[in-house]
Amino acid sequence: MALIELNEVSKVYGFGDASTLALDEATLTIEKGEFVAIMGPSGSGKSTLMNVIGLLDRPSHGKFSLDGRNVAKLRPNQSAKVRRDTIGFIFQSFNLLPRLSVLENVALPLAYRGVSLSKRLKQASNMLERVGIQNREYFLPSQLSGGQAQCAAIARALVNNPKLIIADEPTGNLDSAASRLVMELLAEIHKTGNTILFVTHNPELTRYATRVVYMHDGCIIHDEKTALGQVAATARKVLYTLSTTTEDDDLAGVSALMMALPNKPTVRPARKPTKRRTAKPTVRRKSKTAKAAK
Amino acid sequence: MRSLTRGHVKAGFDSVRGAKWRNFWTMLGIIIGVASVITIVSIGEGVKQQISQQINHVGKNVITVRPGTIRTNSTQSKSDFSVLSGLSITGSLRDTDVKTVADNKTISASAPLAAVSTDVKGDHATFNNTFVIGTSPDLPELINQKLAYGVFLSVDDEGMNAAVLGTTIASQLFDTDVPLGHSFKIHGEEFVVRGIFDDFGSTPLSDDANYNNSIFIPYDVAQRITKNTAVVYEILAKTESASAVSPTLSSLQKSIKKNHGDQNDFSVLRAEQSLAARSNVLSLLTNLISGVAAISLLVGGIGIMNVMLVSVAERMHEIGIRKAIGATNRQIMSQFMIESSLLSLSGGVIGVIVALIFDGLMRFFTNLRPVISWQVVLLAFGVSLAVGIIFGTIPALKAARKDPIEALRSQL
Numbered sequence: 246m247a248l249i250e251l252n253e254v255s256k257v258y259g260f261g262d263a264s265t266l267a268l269d270e271a272t273l274t275i276e277k278g279e280f281v282a283i284m285g286p287s288g289s290g291k292s293t294l295m296n297v298i299g300l301l302d303r304p305s306h307g308k309f310s311l312d313g314r315n316v317a318k319l320r321p322n323q324s325a326k327v328r329r330d331t332i333g334f335i336f337q338s339f340n341l342l343p344r345l346s347v348l349e350n351v352a353l354p355l356a357y358r359g360v361s362l363s364k365r366l367k368q369a370s371n372m373l374e375r376v377g378i379q380n381r382e383y384f385l386p387s388q389l390s391g392g393q394a395q396c397a398a399i400a401r402a403l404v405n406n407p408k409l410i411i412a413d414e415p416t417g418n419l420d421s422a423a424s425r426l427v428m429e430l431l432a433e434i435h436k437t438g439n440t441i442l443f444v445t446h447n448p449e450l451t452r453y454a455t456r457v458v459y460m461h462d463g464c465i466i467h468d469e470k471t472a473l474g475q476v477a478a479t480a481r482k483v484l485y486t487l488s489t490t491t492e493d494d495d496l497a498g499v500s501a502l503m504m505a506l507p508n509k510p511t512v513r514p515a516r517k518p519t520k521r522r523t524a525k526p527t528v529r530r531k532s533k534t535a536k537a538a539k
Numbered sequence: 540m541r542s543l544t545r546g547h548v549k550a551g552f553d554s555v556r557g558a559k560w561r562n563f564w565t566m567l568g569i570i571i572g573v574a575s576v577i578t579i580v581s582i583g584e585g586v587k588q589q590i591s592q593q594i595n596h597v598g599k600n601v602i603t604v605r606p607g608t609i610r611t612n613s614t615q616s617k618s619d620f621s622v623l624s625g626l627s628i629t630g631s632l633r634d635t636d637v638k639t640v641a642d643n644k645t646i647s648a649s650a651p652l653a654a655v656s657t658d659v660k661g662d663h664a665t666f667n668n669t670f671v672i673g674t675s676p677d678l679p680e681l682i683n684q685k686l687a688y689g690v691f692l693s694v695d696d697e698g699m700n701a702a703v704l705g706t707t708i709a710s711q712l713f714d715t716d717v718p719l720g721h722s723f724k725i726h727g728e729e730f731v732v733r734g735i736f737d738d739f740g741s742t743p744l745s746d747d748a749n750y751n752n753s754i755f756i757p758y759d760v761a762q763r764i765t766k767n768t769a770v771v772y773e774i775l776a777k778t779e780s781a782s783a784v785s786p787t788l789s790s791l792q793k794s795i796k797k798n799h800g801d802q803n804d805f806s807v808l809r810a811e812q813s814l815a816a817r818s819n820v821l822s823l824l825t826n827l828i829s830g831v832a833a834i835s836l837l838v839g840g841i842g843i844m845n846v847m848l849v850s851v852a853e854r855m856h857e858i859g860i861r862k863a864i865g866a867t868n869r870q871i872m873s874q875f876m877i878e879s880s881l882l883s884l885s886g887g888v889i890g891v892i893v894a895l896i897f898d899g900l901m902r903f904f905t906n907l908r909p910v911i912s913w914q915v916v917l918l919a920f921g922v923s924l925a926v927g928i929i930f931g932t933i934p935a936l937k938a939a940r941k942d943p944i945e946a947l948r949s950q951l
């Protein structure tokens with residue numbers, strides 16, 4: 246039985262002339278244990294797809310079952326419980342609660358489950374150890390670096406032992422080193438049997454995925470399986486053919502990432518040597534443009 | 540679930556602390572409401588206790604005759620004030636009434652209280668705001684008051700220029716500590732001091748306190764020096780036994796009415812009634828202040844609702860995050876309900892503290908002895924909690940029903 250089964254799922258925002266078809270009859274099946282990258286241009290409906298799968302949003306039409314249960318028409322409270330028990334969210338902007346300590350943030354999903362205080366703090370602490378920032382337990386989120394904050398967010402997503410982890414551009418606000426850290430962490434989690442869905446604009450990150458889904462204008466236009474450690478074929482094509490500023494920046498970001506990954510057996514695309522020099526500044530510019538676009 | 544509530548309580552405290560001043564102004568309505576409720580209830584309680592002490596002190600079989608009708612109904616405020624001042628009189632008592640009371644067979648002791656408006660000349664100064672009261676030898680027994688020095692006026696003093704003084708006026712009139720046998724002048728006539736009263740314990744809303752500043756002279760002397768214009772503002776009488784009070788009341792009522800040409804322009808009261816009349820003033824005051832308290836609680840509640848609405852709007856993003864990680868609508872709702880309850884409960888606590896301070900000030904500066912009981916404190920907490928719950932519902936519902944995606948999208 247597949248973990249996620251979407252059947253002609255549509256999502257319409259607004260109505261009348263102002264309506265937007267954010268998801269256009271998307272059909273998608275994801276098995277347990279897959280590590281799926283979702284790619285596509287801005288506005289293609291990736292986040293909408295993630296929100297529908299994550300039960301944050303209800304589809305306008307279509308069938309959707311999660312873990313064998315029909316969840317297309319759940320009431321808010323029921324979907325909250327499904328989110329709590331089976332889904333872990335990782336966001337681009339970390340979304341830690343600023344007034345709670347890192348430990349309390351990580352323990353929060355357990356609180357909504359009714360776990361006792363001492364138990365949940367212990368579990369949260371273990372989880373922080375697993376993501377490697379146990380020494381930051383009592384820091385406030387504002388006192389963490391972006392990479393550390395995302396690690397804390399991953400710990401929070403994992404603490405309820407969810408079947409499915411949904412990450413919408415988890416590396417969008419991070420530099421290449423932190424991106425690598427986060428992706429490595431996700432890869433490790435994947436190894437323990439979790440199903441992970443993540444959205445990215447960075448073709449290089451498809452190396453971590455076992456499968457890549459491409460979206461355009463709300464439709465799933467391409468779906469391919471890929472070997473771990475290899476950039477997906479279509480993604481690579483995108484890398485060369487569409488040489489827009491954004492893609493350029495992506496490339497620069499990847500080159501920085503690859504520099505930080507000297508021992509990884511990777512299939513690298515040939516790059517112009519000039520890219521290497523401009524790596525750092527372009528990375529920064531990329532993150533700025535990404536924020537501005539939000 | 541309990542530990543989650545604890546987390547909400549902690550988070551609530553954090554956010555109450557986080558916006559101190561805004562929250563203080565929000566709580567002000569609650570603070571004023573709670574403080575005034577506690578203060579007025581404690582004053583009422585204090586007065587009630589003092590009155591019952593007084594009844595026990597004076598005795599249950601004391602009958603009071605007063606001019607004017609007194610309706611012991613709290614809505615009749617006019618007569619309450621005339622009772623309070625004691626001297627602003629609508630009807631009047633006459634010499635014959637004094638005799639009627641004294642001659643009643645079941646009455647064992649009686650004393651008129653007749654006010655003489657005149658000036659008094661002591662060793663050094665002349666006083667023109669002193670109370671000179673014409674009365675009879677039975678007075679100390681009737682008001683259960685002892686003398687500090689000397690003796691009270693006796694039957695033999697009738698027609699004599701003898702006087703007994705309150706402590707305050709005694710020290711003002713003379714240089715010596717115990718001016719027994721000294722003389723002073725009332726209305727130009729020489730009077731000799733026979734005795735000095737003990738201090739009259741002061742009680743709220745009564746004119747007993749004035750007795751420390753009063754000079755007591757024989758009733759007939761008072762009528763003589765004023766040429767029968769001394770105003771009898773009260774006649775006190777005592778029956779032999781408590782069981783005789785009721786029949787005596789009705790017989791007095793009948794005979795005085797005859798004296799007054801069938802007019803009911805006087806009242807014959809038992810001890811409880813004459814003292815309770817005073818508390819009518821208080822209940823009027825209580826109603827007034829309760830109104831103020833209710834309004835400030837309402838305003839406070841609306842203030843809390845406003846601040847919570849702002850808080851919910853400010854924290855939409857947080858609500859989105861909490862919902863994304865699995866908070867149900869009810870959990871979000873209870874989080875904000877706990878917060879608003881804490882807010883108003885803190886207001887209640889501060890209100891109680893303010894009331895305690897008021898209490899201290901009143902004890903220090905007035906003769907009121909307010910009694911703050913734990914019940915009224917509990918009531919105050921209950922009321923402020925209820926305000927928090929009632930006015931926190933709308934903001935909490937708004938937070939709970941927010942669509943998670945919309946909430947997540949809203950930026951700080």
Ligand SMILES: Nc1ncnc2c1ncn2[C@@H]1O[C@H](COP(=O)(O)OP(=O)(O)OP(=O)(O)O)[C@@H](O)[C@H]1O
Pocket residue numbers: 258259265266267285286287288289290291292293294
């Ligand atoms: N709440 C909304 N109301 C109206 N339209 C919306 C809403 N949310 C999304 N859309 C529209 O749906 C489409 C898909 O949006 P979505 O956020 O899923 O894109 P995306 O692929 O995640 O883009 P990006 O890569 O920039 O994050 C867009 O055209 C967007 O304008």
Ligand SMILES: [Mg+2]
Pocket residue numbers: 291292293413
């Ligand atoms: Mg998106």
